[in-house]
Amino acid sequence: MKSLPLFPVTVVGSWPRPVWLLDAVRKLRDAKITEDEFRELANSAVLLAVKYQEDAGIDLLTDGEQRRDNFYSFVVDKIDGMKLVTVADLMDHIKDRAKFEQILRGLDVPAFSIRNPVAVGKVAKKRPLVLDDYFFIRDHTTKPVKVTLPGPYILSRAAWVEPLSYLNYRLRDDLALEIIQILNEEIKALRDAGVQFIQLDEPTLTEVVHGQVSAETFMCAALLSRRDPEEELELATFMINETVRGISGVKLGLHICRGNWSRREDVLLKGGYEPLIPHLMEMNVDQLVLEFATPRAGDLSAFKEHPNKKELGLGVVNQRTEEIESPEKIVEKAKEATKYFDPDKIYLNPDCGFGTFSEVPMATSTVAFEKLQSIVKAANILRKEFGG
Amino acid sequence: MLSHAAPDELNGLSKEKLNELLSTIDTEHEKVRELGTWRTRVKWLGGLKSKSYMRSHSLLVDEAADLAGVDTAPNSVECVLSALGACVTAGFVFNATKRGIRIYDLEVALEGNINNILRFLGLSQTGHPGYEQILLKLYVRADAETRELSEIWKYTVETSPVANTLSRQVSINPQISIIS
Numbered sequence: 001m002k003s004l005p006l007f008p009v010t011v012v013g014s015w016p017r018p019v020w021l022l023d024a025v026r027k028l029r030d031a032k033i034t035e036d037e038f039r040e041l042a043n044s045a046v047l048l049a050v051k052y053q054e055d056a057g058i059d060l061l062t063d064g065e066q067r068r069d070n071f072y073s074f075v076v077d078k079i080d081g082m083k084l085v086t087v088a089d090l091m092d093h094i095k096d097r098a099k100f101e102q103i104l105r106g107l108d109v110p111a112f113s114i115r116n117p118v119a120v121g122k123v124a125k126k127r128p129l130v131l132d133d134y135f136f137i138r139d140h141t142t143k144p145v146k147v148t149l150p151g152p153y154i155l156s157r158a159a160w161v162e163p164l165s166y167l168n169y170r171l172r173d174d175l176a177l178e179i180i181q182i183l184n185e186e187i188k189a190l191r192d193a194g195v196q197f198i199q200l201d202e203p204t205l206t207e208v209v210h211g212q213v214s215a216e217t218f219m220c221a222a223l224l225s226r227r228d229p230e231e232e233l234e235l236a237t238f239m240i241n242e243t244v245r246g247i248s249g250v251k252l253g254l255h256i257c258r259g260n261w262s263r264r265e266d267v268l269l270k271g272g273y274e275p276l277i278p279h280l281m282e283m284n285v286d287q288l289v290l291e292f293a294t295p296r297a298g299d300l301s302a303f304k305e306h307p308n309k310k311e312l313g314l315g316v317v318n319q320r321t322e323e324i325e326s327p328e329k330i331v332e333k334a335k336e337a338t339k340y341f342d343p344d345k346i347y348l349n350p351d352c353g354f355g356t357f358s359e360v361p362m363a364t365s366t367v368a369f370e371k372l373q374s375i376v377k378a379a380n381i382l383r384k385e386f387g388g
Numbered sequence: 389m390l391s392h393a394a395p396d397e398l399n400g401l402s403k404e405k406l407n408e409l410l411s412t413i414d415t416e417h418e419k420v421r422e423l424g425t426w427r428t429r430v431k432w433l434g435g436l437k438s439k440s441y442m443r444s445h446s447l448l449v450d451e452a453a454d455l456a457g458v459d460t461a462p463n464s465v466e467c468v469l470s471a472l473g474a475c476v477t478a479g480f481v482f483n484a485t486k487r488g489i490r491i492y493d494l495e496v497a498l499e500g501n502i503n504n505i506l507r508f509l510g511l512s513q514t515g516h517p518g519y520e521q522i523l524l525k526l527y528v529r530a531d532a533e534t535r536e537l538s539e540i541w542k543y544t545v546e547t548s549p550v551a552n553t554l555s556r557q558v559s560i561n562p563q564i565s566i567i568s
Contacts, residue, residue, distance in 0.1 A: 088493075088495065104497070105497065105499070109527075110493070110495040110497070110527030111495060112493040112494075112495055112527070112529070113493075113527070113529075
């Protein structure tokens with residue numbers, strides 16, 4: 001494993017896609033270009049994202065998720081039995097349509113723009129989920145690499161739509177077990193290939209506790225009808241632990257934000273991590289990658305009952321704003337975190353990805369780059385102070 | 389959204405039939421007169437429910453539970469929004485297809501604000517129980533530049549029969565026939 005300095009600077013995962021890549025995605029969808037032609041363009045976009053990250057001076061980088069439509073729906077190309085279905089196409093199957101309309105209205109997005117991976121047949125891995133992507137970036141950087149994967153909870157919840165999935169999976173949990181198996185195998189393969197950090201993305205865990213009562217959310221067209229949040233979190237804990245069962249020799253992280261589909265703060269979830277913390281402590285991951293750059297995220301004192309038990313990927317910049325946070329402000333946030341975490345257990349990152357949904361980026365590459373530069377400056381200040 | 393289109397088709401419309409319609413309709417005076425008059429018959433089903441019949445089609449309408457209905461179908465004012473949304477959807481597709489523009493996805497979101505719903509319930513004498521404003525938002529993904537799509541949208545709303553009905557003063561002629 002390549003060593004990292006004190007207060008390593010990293011990203012959560014995604015980078016804004018260049019316009020020409022988004023154009024290529026549409027052309028691929030319309031069969032106007034081949035998969036090979038798309039791959040060449042995606043490779044170039046990855047190299048561009050890597051260059052930005054390296055030039056900013058970050059320590060642990062990703063491929064910017066350039067090849068993905070969004071952080072989780074890309075799996076349909078890698079798993080047999082799954083199909084990308086737009087929320088518009090799912091409208092006839094959604095029970096709580098009034099609530100859905102409210103969400104769509106709040107987000108100011110059309111239902112046809114939100115695509116969801118749905119299990120329409122028996123699922124089985126067709127090709128590696130992200131391993132091939134990792135092989136490419138490994139050949140083009142000397143920096144340590146983080147690889148991101150959608151977590152088992154969001155994948156199984158999103159993919160089970162009763163009228164479409166029932167024939168093969170009578171219950172959601174039946175599908176979940178197979179998804180867990182696929183993810184476990186992928187993580188082992190990534191570990192064996194030399195990945196240093198694997199991050200599972202589970203943004204809907206905050207929705208379980210802070211979301212309004214509804215059978216569905218926009219992210220998962222059929223998120224479990226709202227059982228007791230405690231039950232849901234216990235289930236998520238079980239799924240995550242089963243996903244990472246038997247895995248050692250690689251750092252495992254879990255990213256939980258409050259949604260990254262809109263630049264409007266008023267439509268995104270708010271609420272501290274307090275209800276989640278006891279469950280997060282039971283999850284067999286090394287690091288929690290959390291957002292703390294906005295007031296919506298609550299306070300770091302959420303960890304006062306559980307200090308230092310895990311590493312913290314501390315969200316220190318808001319990827320949705322154009323204002324570049326000053327290094328001093330970032331240092332202040334990091335120092336606050338040291339009340340609950342030893343300095344060598346703190347990584348610095350943005351709250352979430354810069355381009356979680358490829359067609360709705362949260363920032364331009366320029367703004368993303370400048371925010372990362374500010375985090376790096378802050379890290380250097382902290383290293384001098386804490387002796388790194 | 390549209391795939392496997394026949395060569396003659398664009399946006400699910402036959403280009404040949406569209407051209408034929410546009411080149412002959414203004415000379416077919418009888419047809420134009422027919423297209424200027426539309427009819428619906430509404431049958432009461434009990435409670436606040438009704439069924440509307442128009443040509444060989446029908447449409448159920450109910451009322452929301454909050455307004456004493458049983459919410460088994462959309463209510464009338466929702467149908468007004470639906471009519472407007474469907475009209476401009478058809479209009480936009482029609483106008484875009486005339487220009488040879490391929491549409492990939494299209495959705496219209498509407499929201500109407502009633503001036504005073506209590507007037508409908510007989511609980512107030514102020515204002516009126518009709519829409520005073522309707523927000524009408526088009527989401528579209530198509531093979532054309534923003535400027536052209538915006539022009540088509542503007543033209544569509546200007547020439548929408550339902551939008552014109554709602555925005556102009558329409559003379560409603562109520563009559564009653566008591567059957568013994």
